[in-house]
Amino acid sequence: MKYHMSRISGLLVCCFILCSSCLAQVTTDDISRVRMAGSKSTLPVSIPQVADFYSIFGMQLIFSGPGSGERRAQAFALLRSAPYYAIDETITVDAIDQLEQVGDLSRVESDLAISISLLRFFNNLVFGDRSPSLSYKGWTFHPGFQHVNVIVATALQTQELPTLASSVNNKVKVIERLCYRLGLISQRREARESMPLSVRDTSGSSGNMMERLYRLGITDSINTTNRRYYKDMLVRGQRCFGLLADGLARTTLLAELNIPIAVRIRQLQTAINYYRWLYSFSLLEPLTEVNIPAAYLNVYEADSILLSMKMVVGKPSTPTPTLSSTIETVIVYPYWNIPQSIASNELLPAIRRNPGYAAAHAIDVVNSGGRTVLRQRPGCRNSLGLIKLDFYNPFHVYLHDTPLKGYFDLERRYFSHGCMRMECPVEMAGLLLGSRKAGLDSLMAKGCNNGLEPLVFKVDKKMPLIVWYNPAGLNAWGEPVFYPDIYGKFK
Structure with missing residues (x-):
């Protein structure tokens, strides 16, 4: 036997x-x-x-x-x-x-x-x-x-x-469409195994470019003679990777096309199974999801999305950690207790160069448990903005507002020290506070006046949170999209 x-x-x-x-x-x-x-x-x-x-x-x-x-x-x-x-x-x-x-x-x-x-x-x-x-x-x-x-x-x-x-399988659109794309890629990979794999230039006559788009299930043909079709397929390819979709072949598209097909298959397999897990959980209770590669937040309940927004997440040198936790409190007008690494590497050198830096940025030196730390006062200049969502985790990261709204206009939003900045913090806080949302609206109407003290509100119902690294999803056109592998998890 x-x-x-x-x-x-x-x-x-x-x-x-x-x-x-x-x-x-x-x-x-x-x-x-x-x-x-x-x-x-x-x-x-x-x-x-x-x-x-x-x-x-x-x-x-x-x-x-x-x-x-x-x-x-x-x-x-x-x-x-x-x-x-x-x-x-x-x-x-x-x-x-x-x-x-x-x-x-x-x-x-x-x-x-x-x-x-x-x-x-x-x-x-x-x-x-x-x-x-x-x-x-x-x-x-x-x-x-x-x-x-x-x-x-x-x-x-x-x-x-x-x-x-x-x-x-077909109950959830994202799962159905990613599975279909996975099937196309697998079939075409097997059928065209001997064909060239790499794209080496951005020439409009590049057969390899169309070959690669075809293998990834983005196009239905490898025709490069029809210039309009070729440009349309380049636009679709750019959308597949979250790039500027103008139909111009650039090195950014080449870089995405040259990622091995085996990696793309692994990314789709991971994403499909992650979404199955997510959908099953959301049938039981609402769930907030932050997807790091997408730099996006969604609040799910059953098969509905209650709220969506752009996020700014950690840059590769200070990545946002993956975690599951529970959002328990909303803090309006928060203090920012500045992490030691940021204080040592960025703020203290700035203060030494300019003694007026701390006062200009509302930063105080305080004693916390016998340790001297830097803390930024609530107000218009606070790096956490007007709202912070608290949940336990050993990394001391949280969801928060930001005064730097311009980053949300970018496609690739990987700039933070690990915390997660929300595009729509008031809407998110209002969803968590439920019947007490009117009180939040009243506070927000006052704006970001300086000199205010933090106000802590328990959420109406504790909200499960997952921050994960999901490599694929659907774009605004309902097409499969591969998110940037910003932390190199799939190399």
Whole structure:
């Protein structure tokens, strides 16, 4: 058995069941003794989930026995489609076939192997095959799988299993469109593997330019003779990377086109599964998402976006950390307790050069817990603006307003020391305060008068926050877009 299993990639079925091949039912003992290992999935199939799934069928075998051939074939076809759906499915149909051919699986074991594979497939299709990679986790999301069992069982009973995956996948536009683009790129990469890959110049006659746009699913043709079509496709390519969309081939577009196709595939796979995770969470409660590469904030509730805005996030030398936390307070007229690194590297040298610098920028030297620190007073010159949103994290970063509004006019907004500046802080604070928004509006009407003291408000309902590094999404035209890999996470 070990000899055969070593030849099968991705399938480690440790079966300790000595049951008769004629056994017609699955027992909880059978399930508890079957261990599906070797999966990279962060959402493994649990024993209770499998037991619950079989209970829907009265603990009868589902994919073995008389009349189960079509059901079995449909399940295998779905498992083979895992790459199209960006699912890292390590238990393959071929592996199960090979094990059965050499007699290593009984009917019960075979049935369990297929069921567990199918449930894992749909767990990953619904919730994503990976959790977001975060530097700090103030909370974690543990999805329940009961409704996955119900939709899979219902589809099997109504013979709708072949269409179930696309039905689930296409509920969310961003997931549907990124999956479609992933499929195009994968197909064209395979079909045109021997064609030139790199683009070396910005010449309008560059076949390599159109070849690369075609491989990335941006164009439907590699025609370079039609000048209008060529320019239109360059515009679409520029939009795909968030560049100035004027139809002029520049080195910035070449740089994006020369990123290896394998990297683009990995970025799409990551993004698709991140959005599955996000959508599943937002069905339970509202969630604020800050995407660092996009420099954008969205507030989700179910399948709706309650609020969107541009953000300014950390520059590569002082990156914004990824994290999950909970927004608990809104601070109006905040102090800025200046981090030691900023004080030492930037402000203290400026103060030494110009003794009047501190007074001009409303900066005081204060004692905080026995330490001497710099603090900026509330008011018009405060670097946090008029509003700060507080949430616990070990990095001392937060969401805040800014007096430097001009940065929001830029496409690439990576300028901060790690904190996140909001384009629409009043709207965000108002959403968090709910019924007390009128009080906030009254304060904002007074403007940024100096000499005010901070006012702290508890939010109406604590809001989960995730700050992550999601490499792809949709642009304003509903087209797939690859965000700048500003921190080099996908090199």
